[in-house]
Structures are given as structure tokens and as C-alpha cells.
Amino acid sequence: MMRLAWGNRNGEESLLPGWAKWSSRILFVLAALALIGQFLVYVHYAVSLFRFPFDYDQGEGFELYDVVLHTQGVWPYQDSQVFPFYTSIYPPLYHLLTAPLVLAFGPALWTGRAVSFAGSLVAAAAIAWAVRRETGLSLLGALCGLSFLASNYTFAIGPLFRQHMTMVMFETLAIVTLAQVDLNRKDAKSAKTDSFILVALASSRFNKMLVLGCGLLLAAGYTKQLAFATVLAALAWLFLRGPRRALLAGLLMSLVAGGIFLWINWRTGGWWYVSIIQANINAFDISQMLAFYREWLELHAVLALAAFGYLIYETYWGRLSLYSVWFAFAFANGALSGKFGAGESYFVTATAAACVLAGLTAGKLWRVKPQSCEERKEVLKSILASSRFKLIFALALPILFLIQTRLTLHVYTEGPVYGSLARLLGVTDNSGRGYYDSQGYTQLGPRPTRADHEAGYRIASLARNAPGPVFSEEAGFMFAAGKPVVTNAFPQLMMFQAGLFDPTHLIEMIARREFGLVILRAQFYPPPVLQAIGTHYRPLTEVEMNGFTYRLLEPRP
Amino acid sequence: MLSDAPLTKRQLGLLLVAGGLIAALTVLLVDVLRASAFAGLGPAQLLALGVCALIILLGLSLLPLGDRLA
Numbered sequence: 001m002m003r004l005a006w007g008n009r010n011g012e013e014s015l016l017p018g019w020a021k022w023s024s025r026i027l028f029v030l031a032a033l034a035l036i037g038q039f040l041v042y043v044h045y046a047v048s049l050f051r052f053p054f055d056y057d058q059g060e061g062f063e064l065y066d067v068v069l070h071t072q073g074v075w076p077y078q079d080s081q082v083f084p085f086y087t088s089i090y091p092p093l094y095h096l097l098t099a100p101l102v103l104a105f106g107p108a109l110w111t112g113r114a115v116s117f118a119g120s121l122v123a124a125a126a127i128a129w130a131v132r133r134e135t136g137l138s139l140l141g142a143l144c145g146l147s148f149l150a151s152n153y154t155f156a157i158g159p160l161f162r163q164h165m166t167m168v169m170f171e172t173l174a175i176v177t178l179a180q181v182d183l184n185r186k187d188a189k190s191a192k193t194d195s196f197i198l199v200a201l202a203s204s205r206f207n208k209m210l211v212l213g214c215g216l217l218l219a220a221g222y223t224k225q226l227a228f229a230t231v232l233a234a235l236a237w238l239f240l241r242g243p244r245r246a247l248l249a250g251l252l253m254s255l256v257a258g259g260i261f262l263w264i265n266w267r268t269g270g271w272w273y274v275s276i277i278q279a280n281i282n283a284f285d286i287s288q289m290l291a292f293y294r295e296w297l298e299l300h301a302v303l304a305l306a307a308f309g310y311l312i313y314e315t316y317w318g319r320l321s322l323y324s325v326w327f328a329f330a331f332a333n334g335a336l337s338g339k340f341g342a343g344e345s346y347f348v349t350a351t352a353a354a355c356v357l358a359g360l361t362a363g364k365l366w367r368v369k370p371q372s373c374e375e376r377k378e379v380l381k382s383i384l385a386s387s388r389f390k391l392i393f394a395l396a397l398p399i400l401f402l403i404q405t406r407l408t409l410h411v412y413t414e415g416p417v418y419g420s421l422a423r424l425l426g427v428t429d430n431s432g433r434g435y436y437d438s439q440g441y442t443q444l445g446p447r448p449t450r451a452d453h454e455a456g457y458r459i460a461s462l463a464r465n466a467p468g469p470v471f472s473e474e475a476g477f478m479f480a481a482g483k484p485v486v487t488n489a490f491p492q493l494m495m496f497q498a499g500l501f502d503p504t505h506l507i508e509m510i511a512r513r514e515f516g517l518v519i520l521r522a523q524f525y526p527p528p529v530l531q532a533i534g535t536h537y538r539p540l541t542e543v544e545m546n547g548f549t550y551r552l553l554e555p556r557p
Numbered sequence: 558m559l560s561d562a563p564l565t566k567r568q569l570g571l572l573l574v575a576g577g578l579i580a581a582l583t584v585l586l587v588d589v590l591r592a593s594a595f596a597g598l599g600p601a602q603l604l605a606l607g608v609c610a611l612i613i614l615l616g617l618s619l620l621p622l623g624d625r626l627a
Contacts, residue, residue: 245561
């Protein structure tokens with residue numbers, strides 16, 4: 001195990017006494033088992049969601065509707081002030097990636113959830129591969145990749161019908177690809193002597209990686225707008241390594257991204273710009289942002305300390321790697337979590353970058369060699385190269401992985417296996433739904449129960465039997481009921497707050513009682529719309545599903 | 558034509574100082590360009606100015622590192 005963790009090329013392991021080698025191996029096995037255990041919980045959660053045919057997180061069904069519209073050749077960026085009062089506020093790539101599954105298997109929520117889950121696995125594999133490539137240490141890479149999947153945030157949103165994890169996948173792949181693009185590489189040296197444009201266009205491995213990396217950045221941006229920080233990070237790092245080439249790359253990317261943007265805007269009559277840009281400029285709450293920063297730092301303390309340590313080291317004593325620049329930008333981008341409607345998912349990219357840097361830190365500390373201490377006065381290097389430090393570090397590193405895994409611990413607490421495991425770990429249900437999460441109460445994470453399935457089918461049945469269209473805050477019920485999707489709650493609220501949504505036509509339809517049924521969950525609609533519903537509809541019943549109360553209303557006589 | 562030589566720590570420091578100053582000025586100009594909900598500097602502006610100050614300090618701390626590659 002140690003050999004897998006540290007390789008044995010440079011004989012660092014031989015510096016350790018026999019008892020330390022075995023102790024370290026046992027600790028690494030424990031760390032690996034803990035992370036594999038968390039991974040199995042993640043797979044269990046994902047499979048549970050694949051089998052649940054209704055919205056688990058509010059808005060999933062609308063993402064599915066975006067996919068359906070794309071399969072019909074219709075842009076989802078529309079005037080939401082007229083029937084069916086619908087628009088999408090996210091770019092199309094994730095929906096287009098999911099489209100083949102929807103075409104093959106029909107409009108089901110598992111399709112996008114599977115794409116998102118696969119994206120998280122690819123991102124974790126890319127993290128592991130990057131650490132392995134930079135340090136030569138396979139097990140270290142695997143532990144870093146698994147630590148990404150063990151993050152509470154990755155776990156919670158990974159298997160959702162959301163584009164966020166696919167964006168993180170493209171971001172990670174782009175960074176791992178571009179990290180290989182270095183003007184000091186042999187195949188890039190000609191750039192210093194030949195005509196720059198010709199060299200830039202020449203077919204070389206260097207240019208291929210640059211183009212591939214930039215393409216992946218564009219893919220990330222057209223999956224979700226939040227990827228702009230990673231795009232800036234990559235361009236900033238390229239600028240540090242070669243300003244001319246970075247500016248050319250940035251110019252070409254801007255031309256391609258701008259061309260696609262203008263084309264979609266033209267095809268949608270300008271609703272693309274309104275939906276993607278204007279509707280996403282929301283009110284900002286500093287206290288919300290600070291709470292998310294604090295929570296991320298508390299939950300990922302070990303990874304964060306390693307990442308900041310490595311960033312500081314490279315800033316003052318080494319050369320800034322793309323991974324460090326990426327982490328700095330991603331961490332700063334977490335500030336956008338203060339936006340209305342934003343959440344913990346805004347830190348998933350920072351988690352991915354921190355996992356890579358944690359691996360690089362460990363590899364760097366382990367690989368300090370006695371011969372690298374050119375002068376005796378390099379005290380720190382001498383300490384790091386000493387056999388005593390190697391001994392402490394070989395024992396401390398797996399313990400640090402165990403501490404990090406405990407910090408992000410999330411596990412189910414009921415059933416013969418999970419119940420015993422929870423008791424062994426000394427944790428109890430803190431969600432009220434048979435689930436413990438170290439971040440405290442969370443809506444995402446518990447598995448849907450049989451009762452949740454039955455509740456979903458009951459609501460869908462009521463929707464199916466209602467006359468005319470159904471006004472539903474979640475679209476999943478509409479697919480099950482065979483009804484058209486009407487309204488997209490949260491974007492409507494944000495656009496109303498931004499002065500981009502006039503609810504007159506919608507309120508007129510509500511006043512005419514044209515909707516046979518109204519289904520509300522969080523009531524994320526503009527206040528005038530909710531007032532109109534309250535005036536013209538009366539309570540029919542309430543249904544509990546996934547810890548939420550769904551309020552169903554019927555037209556008043 | 559713009560050099561394609563990699564940037565030094567000192568050049569990066571200068572860029573950070575310049576960037577921090579421009580960002581700080583922009584934050585201060587928000588009050589002039591559009592009405593704010595707060596009289597004087599709002600909490601978001603104060604936080605942004607704090608971040609700008611950190612960027613400037615980071616840039617200044619890199620200046621003594623000279624021609625080492627950034």
C-alpha cells in the first residue's frame with residue numbers, strides 16, 4: 001500500500017523503520033476504506049435518485065423540460081410573460097448532452113441525473129490523474145479524487161438533474177489539459193523564434209492541447225455561466241507563462257463564445273440574453289456569502305489548509321502552477337454564493353481545485369530530498385528532507401485524510417447496515433429522515449422513501465385528473481401526468497424582482513381559473529401571482545414528500 | 558509586438574497593485590455612478606475595498622522578489 005502511495009523510485013520509503021512502514025500502511029488502508037465507504041454511500045444515494053421519478057430538488061423537472069424542448073428543436077429561451085410562461089436561465093450544453101438519453105428512453109429524470117453523476121466521477125478521475133501525473137503517486141491521486149466525491153457538496157448535488165456538476169467536470173478536464181501547456185516545453189520552443197501566428201496555427205502537440213483546453217473551457221461556460229472564473233484563471237495563468245499566446249487564445253475564445261452567443265440570441269429573438277444574463281443578476285447578501293465561506297472552510301479544513309499552503313509556497317518560493325491560480329479564482333468566485341438563489345454548489349469547483357493542490361502538497365513534502373539542500377543554512381529544507389520528518393509525515397498523511405473524511409462525513413442512520421455503522425461512528429440522524437450530515441440539517445442527501453414515491457404518484461394522479469393545464473411549481477409531476485409544463489417558478493421570481501417579468505397575462509389566466517389544479521412547494525413565485533392564486537383558488541389537500549409539504553389548490557367555485 | 562516571455566514576480570506584483578488600485582477606484586465610484594441603498598460606503602463596498610487592499614498588499618510583497626519567474 002505504501003509502495004502504491006509513495007512509489008518507490010526515489011527510495012523515500014527506505015528511510016522509514018519497519019514498524020513505521022507497517023503503521024503507515026495500516027493507516028492508509030483505513031483512509032482508503034473510509035473514502036471508499038463514503039463513495040459507496042454516494043452510489044447508493046445516486047441510485048435512489050435514479051429510481052425516483054419526481055423532482056427531488058426543486059427545478060430538476062424544468063431542466064428535463066429544457067432537454068425535451070431541445071429534442072423538439074425548440075429553444076427554451078422564450079418570452080415567459082405569455083403562455084406557457086416558461087423560460088430557461090441556463091446555457092444549453094448540459095441539456096444537449098442529456099438529449100440522446102431522453103430521445104432513447106423518453107422524458108425521465110434519471111437521464112440527467114445519470115449524466116450529472118457520471119460528470120462527478122469523471123471530475124474525480126481527472127483530479128486523481130492530475131495528482132498522479134504531477135507526483136507519480138497513484139494512491140495519493142486516488143485518495144484526492146475520492147476526497148472530492150466525499151465532499152458534502154459534491155455528494156448532495158452530484159446525482160441531481162442539474163448542470164453544475166457537468167460544468168465542474170468540463171472545468172477540471174480543461175485545467176488538467178491546459179496544465180500541460182507550457183511555453184517551456186520542448187514542442188513549444190519554436191514559438192520564440194518563428195512567426196508567432198504561424199507557430200500558433202501550426203499542428204503540434206502543444207497547440208492541440210491548448211485548443212483542446214480552450215474548447216473544454218468553452219464547454220464549461222456553455223454548461224453554466226459560473227465557469228467564467230475558471231476561464232479567467234486559465235487565461236491569467238497562460239498570460240503569466242506567455243502573454244502573447246494568452247491574448248491570442250483569449251481573443252479566439254472570445255470570438256467563438258461571442259459568435260455562439262450572438263447566434264443563439266438572434267435565433268431566440270433576444271430572449272437568450274434576457275434569460276441567461278439579465279435574469280441572473282440578483283440581490284446580494286453578504287451574510288449569506290460569509291456563512292457559505294465559513295461552512296466550506298470548516299467542512300474542508302484539511303484540504304483548504306493544504307491548498308492555501310501550496311498557493312503561498314508557489315507565490316513566494318516557486319512558480320505559480322495552473323492548479324494554484326485555479327484554486328485562487330475558484331475560491332474567490334465562491335463570493336457569488338451570496339447571490340439570491342445561490343448555494344453551496346458554488347464551492348464545488350474550489351473543492352476540486354483544493355483536492356488537486358492537497359495532493360501536490362503531499363507529493364512535494366514527501367519528495368524533498370537531502371541533496372536538494374544546497375546549503376546547510378536551508379534549515380526548512382533540511383528538516384523536510386530528514387528521516388524524522390519522513391517518519392512523521394508518513395504517519396500523519398493518512399491520518400489527515402481520515403480527519404478530512406470525518407469532517408465531511410455523511411451517512412444514512414437507519415437499516416441493519418447503516419444503523420450499525422452510524423452507531424459505530426457515533427452519529428445520529430440530524431435531518432429527521434434517517435440521514436446524518438456533518439454540515440447539519442440539509443434538504444439534499446436523504447434517500448426518497450416508499451412513502452415519498454407514493455406521495456409523488458398521488459400528486460401526479462390528481463394533476464392527471466384535473467381539467468385543463470396544471471399550474472405546478474415542479475415539472476416532474478407534469479411528465480408523470482402527461483400535462484404540459486407551465487411556468488418556471490424560480491426564474492419567474494428572479495425576473496420579476498429584476499423588472500423583467502410582467503405577470504399580467506399569468507394573473508389573468510389565474511383569475512379566469514383556467515388551471516385545473518395548482519401545486520405549490522416553496523412558493524417561489526412573484527408575490528402578485530401568489531396573491532392571485534390565494535384569491536381564486538382554495539386548498540384541496542396537502543401532501544408530504546421528501547420532507548416538504550406540497551399544497552394543492554383547486555379553483556374556487 | 559508584445560513579448561511572449563514569462564512574467565516575473567515583480568511584474569506580477571505590479572499588475573496586482575495596478576489591478577487592486579483600479580478595482581478600489583471602481584468600488585468607490587459606484588456611489589457616484591449609481592444610487593446606493595446606503596449613505597456613504599455600504600457593507601458590500603467595504604468588503605470589496607478590503608479585498609482590493611489585500612490584492613495591493615500581495616502585489617507589493619511580490620515586488621522585492623525581482624526577476625524570479627512568477
